[in-house]
Amino acid sequence: MKFAVVVFPGSNSDRDAAHAVSVIGEQAERVWHKDTDLDGADAVILPGGFAHGDYLRTGAIARFSPIMTAVSRFASQGGPVLGICNGFQVLLEAGLLPGAMVRNRSVKFVSRHITVRVERTDTPFTAACYEGQLLRLPVAHGEGNYFADPETLEDIEKRRQVIFRYTDDRGNVTTNANPNGSIDSIAGICNRDRNVVGLMPHPERACEDCLGSADGRIVLRSVVKAFADRLIAR
Amino acid sequence: MHARVYVTLKPSVFDPQGRVVADALVSLGYQDVQDVRQGKFFEVELESSDPVAAKARVTEMADKLLANPVIESYRVEVL
Numbered sequence: 208m209k210f211a212v213v214v215f216p217g218s219n220s221d222r223d224a225a226h227a228v229s230v231i232g233e234q235a236e237r238v239w240h241k242d243t244d245l246d247g248a249d250a251v252i253l254p255g256g257f258a259h260g261d262y263l264r265t266g267a268i269a270r271f272s273p274i275m276t277a278v279s280r281f282a283s284q285g286g287p288v289l290g291i292c293n294g295f296q297v298l299l300e301a302g303l304l305p306g307a308m309v310r311n312r313s314v315k316f317v318s319r320h321i322t323v324r325v326e327r328t329d330t331p332f333t334a335a336c337y338e339g340q341l342l343r344l345p346v347a348h349g350e351g352n353y354f355a356d357p358e359t360l361e362d363i364e365k366r367r368q369v370i371f372r373y374t375d376d377r378g379n380v381t382t383n384a385n386p387n388g389s390i391d392s393i394a395g396i397c398n399r400d401r402n403v404v405g406l407m408p409h410p411e412r413a414c415e416d417c418l419g420s421a422d423g424r425i426v427l428r429s430v431v432k433a434f435a436d437r438l439i440a441r
Numbered sequence: 442m443h444a445r446v447y448v449t450l451k452p453s454v455f456d457p458q459g460r461v462v463a464d465a466l467v468s469l470g471y472q473d474v475q476d477v478r479q480g481k482f483f484e485v486e487l488e489s490s491d492p493v494a495a496k497a498r499v500t501e502m503a504d505k506l507l508a509n510p511v512i513e514s515y516r517v518e519v520l
Contacts, residue, residue, distance in 0.1 A: 264509055307511035314457045315492055
């Protein structure tokens, strides 16, 4: 499987994402934001960082990068797209995911390990998980406070588009377990077609035990499983 | 032609930065401050002599880039 990792000016986790892909034994290629082609990639990762310095709003300028036309087309054809942190913000600004991101409720930049609960396993990035599985992942963000207006939120919850939720280490949703004040403790969501997933925590920074947790590997292994299952189904 | 765009968070969006500014003002002695909401201000200079066309153009810019309609509202003024 070939993963395309998009690099925007200011992305800083593209190499980590590519490394995480190689840790699970797959191929990753870093693609510059001005390219117009995903080079036959089977999956796309929009990595963490500070694309365009977060100027104006996080992801607001990156969403207009030439590569995003190819990413949109890839997504509309059902291709798996994973937005991590800044990547999630880009997907929101691009309208590939519903809602928006605002400043952490505490106003502080939060950088620590948190726990997320996998809410749904019917996405390419959670296909190898079980419902309710807890993953220990690091977050590092100042604007991870997910927001959606009441109608959008109701729609997202009803359509089971919440994929990851912040919980304590027992799987309970609590105020303290939510690092940024996001509505409904939402840590990650998917689109209606369930092929585009965005999450604020960093699975690629939890891909080896020496990083403090290797729980993030399953997010990437899931897409390999989903891909293989689809090939077998054909 | 000069245009001004004021972008503010929608009332339903909690503004933690505004809250910090309000608290700072109160601790400076401005006890009568009840709330502060922080927004953005853009000055756009564009090549145009028609204020109506300029306003329409800048409104388009606000819709497309300057404001995120999910969380922000805006106002355009042309001078």
